[in-house]
Amino acid sequence: MQLFEKHQRVSVDDYVIPLDYPQWNQERLIKGFREDYSERTRLIFQHKWNANDAIKSVVPTEVLEHMMPKPLVIHYHKDRPTKQFVPMHVDGNVGNIVHAAINMPVIGCDHKCLTNFWYAPNGYERVQKAHAMIYESGDLEVGLEYCMTDQPILFNTGELHSTANYNDWDRERCIISWRFKSYVSWEDAKEMLHTYLQPSPQMTDLKQLD
Numbered sequence: 001m002q003l004f005e006k007h008q009r010v011s012v013d014d015y016v017i018p019l020d021y022p023q024w025n026q027e028r029l030i031k032g033f034r035e036d037y038s039e040r041t042r043l044i045f046q047h048k049w050n051a052n053d054a055i056k057s058v059v060p061t062e063v064l065e066h067m068m069p070k071p072l073v074i075h076y077h078k079d080r081p082t083k084q085f086v087p088m089h090v091d092g093n094v095g096n097i098v099h100a101a102i103n104m105p106v107i108g109c110d111h112k113c114l115t116n117f118w119y120a121p122n123g124y125e126r127v128q129k130a131h132a133m134i135y136e137s138g139d140l141e142v143g144l145e146y147c148m149t150d151q152p153i154l155f156n157t158g159e160l161h162s163t164a165n166y167n168d169w170d171r172e173r174c175i176i177s178w179r180f181k182s183y184v185s186w187e188d189a190k191e192m193l194h195t196y197l198q199p200s201p202q203m204t205d206l207k208q209l210d
C-alpha cells in the first residue's frame with residue numbers, strides 16, 4: 001500500500017489497514033484468478049463468483065465463516081473498459097449494510113489507480129442505488145488518498161469512498177474485494193484480524209512517481 005494524502009483530522013486506520021497475513025501469496029491468487037475468473041466477460045463488477053481456494057487462503061480460517069459467500073471481483077481491460085471514476089459512495093444498501101471488506105490486489109495495482117476516502121466536516125446526504133449508497137450533497141474534503149500495491153488491506157466500506165483510474169485502457173486491472181457479512185462491524189473486523197494489522201505506511205509523494 002502507498003499513501004499519498006491524509007486529512008489532518010482523520011486517522012488512516014479509520015479507513016484502511018494493511019494486512020500482514022503469512023499465507024498471502026499474490027502469485028497463487030493470480031493463478032487462481034486466471035483459472036477461475038478471468039475469462040468471464042459479462043460484467044466488470046461481478047458478485048457471482050464463488051471463492052476459490054486461492055482466495056480462501058488469503059483469509060484466516062477462523063474468519064472465513066464471517067465473510068460473504070461470494071467475493072466481488074473487479075476486472076477490466078481494453079476489451080472491457082469501465083468508467084475512469086467510480087463515484088463517491090458507501091457499499092451496500094439499507095437492508096444489507098456492509099461495514100468492512102478485505103481488498104486484495106491481483107493485477108495492475110499501483111499509483112495509477114487511486115482510492116480516495118472523503119471527509120465530510122458537516123455530514124453529507126446520500127441516495128440509495130442498486131448496490132451502493134451514492135453521495136448526493138454536502139461539503140467534502142479529501143480524507144485519504146492511497147493505492148494498493150502488493151498486499152491485502154482491511155477496508156472500511158461504510159466510509160464515503162471513490163476510485164480514479166489513470167491507466168490506459170489496454171492495461172489490465174483486477175482487484176478482489178471480499179466483504180464481511182453485514183453483522184460484522186468495522187470494529188469487529190479489526191478485532192478478528194488484530195494479529196495481522198500492520199501500521200500505516202509513511203506518506204509517499206505522488207508527484208515523484210511517474
Ligand SMILES: [Fe+2]
Pocket residue numbers: 089090091157161
Ligand atoms: Fe465501494
